[in-house]
Amino acid sequence: MILDSKTPDGPLAEKWDRYRADSKLIGPGNKRKFKVIVVGTGLAGSSAAATLSELGFQVDVFTFHDSPRRAHSVAAQGGINAAKNYQGDGDSTWRLFYDTIKGGDFRSREANVYRLAQVSTQIIDQCVAQGVPFAREYGGLLQNRSFGGALVSRTFYARGQTGQQLLLGAYSALNRQVGLGKVNLHTHAEMLDVIMHGGTACGIVTRDLRKGAMTSHFADAVVLCTGGYSNVFFLSTNAAGCNATAIWRAHKQGAAFANPCFTQIHPTCIPPAGDFQSKLTLMSESLRNDGRVWVPKQPGDKRAPGDIPEEDRDYYLERKYPAFGNLAPRDISSRSAKEVCDEGRGVGPGGLGVYLDFSDSIDRLGESTIRERYGNLFHMYERITAENPYQVPMRIYPAPHYTMGGLWVDYELMTTIPGLFALGEANFSDHGANRLGASALMQGLADGYFVLPATICNYLNSKPAINAEAAKESGRATEAQVKARLQKILAIKGSTPVERLHRDLGNIVWEACGMSRSGKDLPQAINDIRDLKQRFWETAAVTGHAGDLNMTLEKAGRVADLIELGELMCRDALTREESCGAHFRVEHQTADGEAVRNDQDFCHVAAWEHTGDDTEPNRLVEELEFESVNLAVRSYK
Amino acid sequence: MKFTLHIWRQPSNSDSGNFETREIDGITPEMSFLEMLDQVNMQLTGGGEPEVAFEHDCREGICGTCSLVINGVPHGPEWGATTCQTYMRSFEDGSEIWIEPYRAKAFPITKDLIVDRSAFDRIQQAGGFVSANTGSAPDANAIPIAKAVAEQAMDSAACIGCGACVAACSNASASLFVAAKVTHLATLPQGDPERRARVQKMIAQMDAEMFGSCSNHGECEAVCPKNISVSVIAQMNREYLRSVATSDT
Numbered sequence: 001m002i003l004d005s006k007t008p009d010g011p012l013a014e015k016w017d018r019y020r021a022d023s024k025l026i027g028p029g030n031k032r033k034f035k036v037i038v039v040g041t042g043l044a045g046s047s048a049a050a051t052l053s054e055l056g057f058q059v060d061v062f063t064f065h066d067s068p069r070r071a072h073s074v075a076a077q078g079g080i081n082a083a084k085n086y087q088g089d090g091d092s093t094w095r096l097f098y099d100t101i102k103g104g105d106f107r108s109r110e111a112n113v114y115r116l117a118q119v120s121t122q123i124i125d126q127c128v129a130q131g132v133p134f135a136r137e138y139g140g141l142l143q144n145r146s147f148g149g150a151l152v153s154r155t156f157y158a159r160g161q162t163g164q165q166l167l168l169g170a171y172s173a174l175n176r177q178v179g180l181g182k183v184n185l186h187t188h189a190e191m192l193d194v195i196m197h198g199g200t201a202c203g204i205v206t207r208d209l210r211k212g213a214m215t216s217h218f219a220d221a222v223v224l225c226t227g228g229y230s231n232v233f234f235l236s237t238n239a240a241g242c243n244a245t246a247i248w249r250a251h252k253q254g255a256a257f258a259n260p261c262f263t264q265i266h267p268t269c270i271p272p273a274g275d276f277q278s279k280l281t282l283m284s285e286s287l288r289n290d291g292r293v294w295v296p297k298q299p300g301d302k303r304a305p306g307d308i309p310e311e312d313r314d315y316y317l318e319r320k321y322p323a324f325g326n327l328a329p330r331d332i333s334s335r336s337a338k339e340v341c342d343e344g345r346g347v348g349p350g351g352l353g354v355y356l357d358f359s360d361s362i363d364r365l366g367e368s369t370i371r372e373r374y375g376n377l378f379h380m381y382e383r384i385t386a387e388n389p390y391q392v393p394m395r396i397y398p399a400p401h402y403t404m405g406g407l408w409v410d411y412e413l414m415t416t417i418p419g420l421f422a423l424g425e426a427n428f429s430d431h432g433a434n435r436l437g438a439s440a441l442m443q444g445l446a447d448g449y450f451v452l453p454a455t456i457c458n459y460l461n462s463k464p465a466i467n468a469e470a471a472k473e474s475g476r477a478t479e480a481q482v483k484a485r486l487q488k489i490l491a492i493k494g495s496t497p498v499e500r501l502h503r504d505l506g507n508i509v510w511e512a513c514g515m516s517r518s519g520k521d522l523p524q525a526i527n528d529i530r531d532l533k534q535r536f537w538e539t540a541a542v543t544g545h546a547g548d549l550n551m552t553l554e555k556a557g558r559v560a561d562l563i564e565l566g567e568l569m570c571r572d573a574l575t576r577e578e579s580c581g582a583h584f585r586v587e588h589q590t591a592d593g594e595a596v597r598n599d600q601d602f603c604h605v606a607a608w609e610h611t612g613d614d615t616e617p618n619r620l621v622e623e624l625e626f627e628s629v630n631l632a633v634r635s636y637k
Numbered sequence: 638m639k640f641t642l643h644i645w646r647q648p649s650n651s652d653s654g655n656f657e658t659r660e661i662d663g664i665t666p667e668m669s670f671l672e673m674l675d676q677v678n679m680q681l682t683g684g685g686e687p688e689v690a691f692e693h694d695c696r697e698g699i700c701g702t703c704s705l706v707i708n709g710v711p712h713g714p715e716w717g718a719t720t721c722q723t724y725m726r727s728f729e730d731g732s733e734i735w736i737e738p739y740r741a742k743a744f745p746i747t748k749d750l751i752v753d754r755s756a757f758d759r760i761q762q763a764g765g766f767v768s769a770n771t772g773s774a775p776d777a778n779a780i781p782i783a784k785a786v787a788e789q790a791m792d793s794a795a796c797i798g799c800g801a802c803v804a805a806c807s808n809a810s811a812s813l814f815v816a817a818k819v820t821h822l823a824t825l826p827q828g829d830p831e832r833r834a835r836v837q838k839m840i841a842q843m844d845a846e847m848f849g850s851c852s853n854h855g856e857c858e859a860v861c862p863k864n865i866s867v868s869v870i871a872q873m874n875r876e877y878l879r880s881v882a883t884s885d886t
């Protein structure tokens with residue numbers, strides 16, 4: 001397999017325009033002849049399905065949720081970036097491009113990132129036209145806020161519910177097409193495999209989660225917009241239902257999986273309260289503007305925070321990063337928190353937490369100012385922990401949050417399987433080794449509203465003809481395999497709850513492939529995951545049957561896939577002998593603990609090719625060429 | 638903590654259902670209500686029994702998936718919170734807890750605690766949108782919108798589509814849900830051109846889905862986890878009257 005990024009020629013700023021000018025269009029009458037399957041109704045899926053339908057394609061869209069509006073994009077809080085330069089503070093397409101490339105520690109493709117920055121402005125226009133109620137100034141113009149990794153104000157937001165409002169906008173565009181009878185919407189429909197014929201994707205197999213019925217659906221192209229895989233860690237900021245089955249099944253059918261070890265750990269989440277914990281809740285990073293992070297100097301100091309005098313406290317971020325202090329970037333803040341907890345200086349249940357203390361700010365600015373700035377967050381914190389953060393410091397801890405890795409795609413967002421595309425968090429395309437805040441929403445909507453609708457025609461224009469009968473035959477075979485797998489799961493009849501196995505997976509991956517990774521721990525983790533896989537197939541407790549609503553069976557199928565993906569993450573982390581972005585290999589750091597990148601050997605995308613269940617995967621490489629930027633060292637001291 | 642749970646079990650829509658009683662021990666106040674149910678389900682599946690089917694996803698009060706009636710109240714005792722944001726510290730140790738699904742004609746029970754809320758999507762498909770094809774939009778700052786207006790639109794746009802309003806209403810009316818969208822879009826200039834057709838189509842679909850009429854009792858507002866005000870219903874009624882009076886279609 002070779003990885004051809006199909007990056008267009010020409011100067012960076014002209015590539016996208018040239019690409020569009022050169023691509024062959026499909027006439028309105030002919031678009032109707034093509035059918036596209038879109039899996040997922042988050043920002044990427046809803047926007048793609050609505051736009052493809054507006055253009056005249058036949059569209060079938062699938063989600064395992066009961067409604068398109070429940071996709072986990074709904075939970076995004078902070079905002080969405082766009083290079084509008086409405087604040088006149090010097091923003092530009094170039095600057096957004098550069099910040100994103102640098103934020104990703106120079107491990108993403110220049111041409112894709114530049115295009116993202118280019119289309120970002122149109123996204124905001126589109127959303128406003130749909131009625132998205134972004135925050136406004138008194139004069140009626142749109143308001144912006146700043147986010148990490150940028151020196152300009154380019155983040156648009158709708159209170160703390162930006163993802164919800166953007167999703168409802170895309171959902172409304174999708175609803176319009178459904179109401180017009182132009183999009184077929186399939187809810188409670190979980191895609192369990194890709195149907196292949198002659199090396200191309202020609203459909204999917206789905207299971208109706210309400211009734212258990214299995215169906216094959218055929219189309220000229222299949223677009224996966226199925227989100228990220230942070231739930232490999234079990235505890236994450238993702239929703240309980242988020243899973244990797246769609247992309248993992250595609251991977252096993254031949255789609256290369258790129259940079260699986262690039263996963264982001266968010267520094268400010270509410271720590272776990274016990275081993276019953278089912279998910280972690282994000283607290284906006286903006287809190288670090290006024291809160292000071294500290295732990296006791298002495299391990300095992302059990303005094304209440306108010307009883308620990310100044311001289312016994314370690315404000316470790318301020319100590320280690322005097323220039324950025326409490327505003328050090330996500331990866332660095334997360335890693336430092338883990339370090340102090342590993343030293344036994346963590347606070348709260350299980351020692352998994354650090355203080356985020358607002359008392360200085362409250363003394364300086366008054367409680368009312370703090371309430372004005374963060375009132376809703378303080379309220380949310382108090383609801384979950386029953387502690388009043390105006391009186392006692394908050395406790396926070398890092399949590400898995402976002403996955404930069406995903407299916408490898410070329411400039412047209414097509415995977416290594418012809419006819420199979422991947423959009424949004426499901427692909428690997430734009431964030432390199434670390435994603436900046438407010439850039440995932442931008443990427444999902446860029447992919448769905450503007451990129452795929454322009455690039456899919458190239459494939460459709462030149463796609464090989466597939467005999468419908470032959471495709472159906474392949475569908476029947478795939479369906480039979482999917483059914484056999486479900487039966488195999490139901491036949492285990494063990495007594496270990498699937499949730500227990502999932503937690504165990506999370507623990508292994510979190511310890512070995514979380515905030516820091518090492519050549520010593522990763523091989524052990526790979527072995528442990530293999531043992532776990534065996535334990536799953538021998539002891540998982542899965543009750544009921546396949547022809548019915550069966551949530552245990554759904555969960556088991558997803559966990560089985562996450563286990564395999566967890567192993568690939570560790571393998572990828574083991575082979576990437578450098579520290580970059582969120583990937584920190586302890587062997588590759590400076591004397592004072594800073595990441596050391598290895599551009600000589602690793603300035604590339606690693607994309608893994610599945611070779612069979614019992615054979616090792618192939619590591620393919622896409623070299624990254626930087627024509628427009630210099631590879632610099634990130635420093636926040 | 639320990640509790641006596643009375644959980645509604647119903648294998649499918651065509652079967653009849655009943656409350657099943659279970660004792661649960663070892664619960665801590667920090668657990669969320671759904672984490673407590675996770676414990677119940679781990680015990681059930683570990684013992685080879687079918688789990689209690691209930692819906693949930695984000696577990697942070699924003700996706701609108703969780704939908705339980707706890708001790709007779711949709712989303713339970715905590716004000717302005719969803720089921721997933723309800724914690725066991727809100728319940729007295731040793732007490733009995735009744736857990737059942739939403740009850741409404743337009744939300745048929747699928748299994749145990751799960752109901753079918755697809756009627757909500759069909760109402761949105763009938764008219765809950767602005768017809769603006771991708772790529773056709775003017776610059777986002779072309780039409781200034783007063784801050785207060787944008788805030789007001791946001792207040793009603795905050796609806797998470799959970800359906801608690803329907804479950805709380807003695808007539809199982811969807812008025813608060815529909816009115817929230819009608820008000821959101823009617824408040825903004827972008828929604829203005831289609832406002833008449835929108836309110837008529839959405840109300841027609843709401844009626845077709847067999848939701849009841851508004852009882853004016855305000856139970857919907859009391860259980861809404863996003864505190865959407867019943868005043869949006871008055872706004873919807875005004876929109877509707879105006880649309881029939883001036884409709885030219």
Ligand SMILES: Cc1cc2nc3c(=O)[nH]c(=O)nc-3n(C[C@H](O)[C@H](O)[C@H](O)COP(=O)(O)OP(=O)(O)OC[C@H]3O[C@@H](n4cnc5c(N)ncnc54)[C@H](O)[C@@H]3O)c2cc1C
Binds near residue numbers: 039043072073080425
């Ligand atoms: C708590 C939180 C806060 C965040 N805040 C921000 C922020 O402020 N700014 C920002 O830019 N980003 C933020 N992010 C990241 C961002 O929200 C996500 O990366 C982005 O929304 C993902 O969108 P998506 O469309 O790719 O996937 P999703 O929204 O996850 O949608 C996935 C869809 O795929 C469907 N699906 C999945 N698998 C299958 C299958 N097998 N069969 C059928 N359907 C399937 C699901 O039903 C769903 O519809 C945040 C993330 C989290 C978790």
Ligand code: FES
Binds near residue numbers: 696720
């Ligand atoms: S699970 Fe999402 S709102 Fe409760």
